[in-house]
Amino acid sequence: MSAADCEQRETGWGILEDLPGDPMIWVLIFSELAAFGLFLGAFIVARAIHPAAFAAGQATLDAHLAGINTVVLVTSGWAAARGTAAARAGRRQAARGWLFGAMALGAFFIAVKLFEYAGEIAQGNGLETSPFFTLYFLLTGFHLLHVGLGIVILAVVSRNAEASGVETGAAFWHMVDLLWVVMFPIIYLVQS
Amino acid sequence: MIPGRLDVTWIALIGLALATMLVPSLVARPLLGNALLLAFAALKGHRIVLDFLDLRAAPALWRGFVSAWLVIVLLLAWLASAAVALI
Numbered sequence: 001m002s003a004a005d006c007e008q009r010e011t012g013w014g015i016l017e018d019l020p021g022d023p024m025i026w027v028l029i030f031s032e033l034a035a036f037g038l039f040l041g042a043f044i045v046a047r048a049i050h051p052a053a054f055a056a057g058q059a060t061l062d063a064h065l066a067g068i069n070t071v072v073l074v075t076s077g078w079a080a081a082r083g084t085a086a087a088r089a090g091r092r093q094a095a096r097g098w099l100f101g102a103m104a105l106g107a108f109f110i111a112v113k114l115f116e117y118a119g120e121i122a123q124g125n126g127l128e129t130s131p132f133f134t135l136y137f138l139l140t141g142f143h144l145l146h147v148g149l150g151i152v153i154l155a156v157v158s159r160n161a162e163a164s165g166v167e168t169g170a171a172f173w174h175m176v177d178l179l180w181v182v183m184f185p186i187i188y189l190v191q192s
Numbered sequence: 193m194i195p196g197r198l199d200v201t202w203i204a205l206i207g208l209a210l211a212t213m214l215v216p217s218l219v220a221r222p223l224l225g226n227a228l229l230l231a232f233a234a235l236k237g238h239r240i241v242l243d244f245l246d247l248r249a250a251p252a253l254w255r256g257f258v259s260a261w262l263v264i265v266l267l268l269a270w271l272a273s274a275a276v277a278l279i
Contacts, residue, residue, distance in 0.1 A: 170244075185233045191273065
């Protein structure tokens with residue numbers, strides 16, 4: 001057995017060890033990217049099959065609110081990244097402050113999204129209105145659940161604000177940010 | 193992860209988000225407009241992957257995996273919209 005084999009057996013994570021944070025979070029991140037990738041692929045293919053229905057559905061969405069939420073979420077991601085840098089430097093109090101900012105912005109994202117849902121439902125749109133709205137509510141709702149879960153994870157890791165824990169929580173948060181940056185133009189802006 | 197670089201990335205992301213919002217009103221042609229929207233999304237995603245997810249110094253395998261995911265999803269979106277526009 002080589003030295004490399006021995007080392008891998010000791011840690012158990014192989015090349016995942018070279019990623020920031022707990023390797024387990026990266027297993028989750030790669031799984032989530034695969035799941036959302038398939039989901040977005042289904043949305044894209046369905047729009048190609050039903051362009052008129054998707055254009056009509058998209059026209060009822062509030063792209064400005066979604067644009068505001070993009071600014072909110074990338075700013076939240078920046079705060080989480082600054083929190084990670086502070087935790088790595090051993091400045092735990094500063095790290096907690098940055099993470100609290102990230103969580104507050106995440107909560108604001110949820111509030112804006114729920115306000116947006118309320119407007120869409122008031123217009124008579126729901127899960128069964130059309131293929132567009134079925135996929136729209138499932139995709140954005142699934143993402144919204146991840147924003148909520150991300151806030152919980154950031155709250156847990158901010159208690160000790162220890163570098164590895166903060167890296168782990170922030171990695172999940174940045175995945176949620178990355179997903180929204182990709183979803184936003186595809187759902188709200190791309191014309192079929 | 194350098195705080196100064198993080199700040200530059202954040203400003204770039206805000207700028208790209210605002211530019212994204214302007215595209216539909218400034219570009220009338222769907223093919224070009226969609227290409228711009230998705231290119232801006234690719235740039236935003238690339239900055240998040242390198243600087244926020246902090247994969248700049250990670251093994252090329254993982255950086256490539258996440259970047260490939262980004263490119264494949266956005267390219268599929270553009271190709272599908274282009275196919276609909278051209279048919």
